[in-house]
Amino acid sequence: MVIGIIERYETVKEKEPFFFERYFLTKYFKDIFEELNVILFPIMSGKNIEEIAQMCDGLIVTGSENDVHPQYYGEKICKKTNFKIDEYAESAKIMKIFIEQRKPILGICAGIQEINVFFGGSLYQNIENHNLKEKKHKIRIEKDSFLADVCDEPEILVNSFHHQAIKQVAQDFKITAISEDGIVEAIEKDNILAVQWHPEQMRDINFFQVFLKKYLR
Secondary structure, eight states, rough: OEEEEEOOOEEEESSGGGEEEEEEHHHHHHHHHHHTOEEEEEEEOOOHHHHHHHSSSSEEOOOSSSSSOOOGTTTTOOOOOSSOOHHHHHHHHHHHHHHTTTEEEEEHHHHHHHHHHHTTEESSSOOOEEEEEEEEEEEEEOOSSSHHHOOOEEEEEEEEOSEEEEEOOOOEEEEEETTSSSEEEEEEEETTEEEESSSTTOOEEEEEHHHHHTTTT
């Protein structure tokens, strides 16, 4: 099995200027998918994506440190929106082809925001108290959902590393998890699933096992 995964773009401050910009994946993904015996296919461009999508069984949308420009959901940019370059445009090209080929898609953290915007939803450009670093917060899981298959409890603790969140949910998507303060934490539609937290950083291999079993095996 091969899963395409969009690499994250970031700018870094190095002593040498040659590596100021880079695309990367975290070791968390490597460790989890090695254990699951699944090949990850890193993607950092929308070019030749038709051929890449044909080789892949599904897609993971990881998002970027760059927020989606609010022009994509009909708003003006605010001061706290972190926008430097348009990474969303590349993600949208990639998602479009995988959707056309009816491949399952998993969005993680900023990935849920990109998926929601792609399907016509909008975002809060800045929210407080959700970039918690090492702390976790509680979310409530809806019955009859993917997450209900993953978790034995109706409420779980998840990490939180974001300052934007879903505002208007895209049409036909079901909200399947919500935080105590009302922030959308998960959405589902057909073979598309997206969550606001980082299950890979939590080393939640069961989350990915259930995703593969439900959508790919």
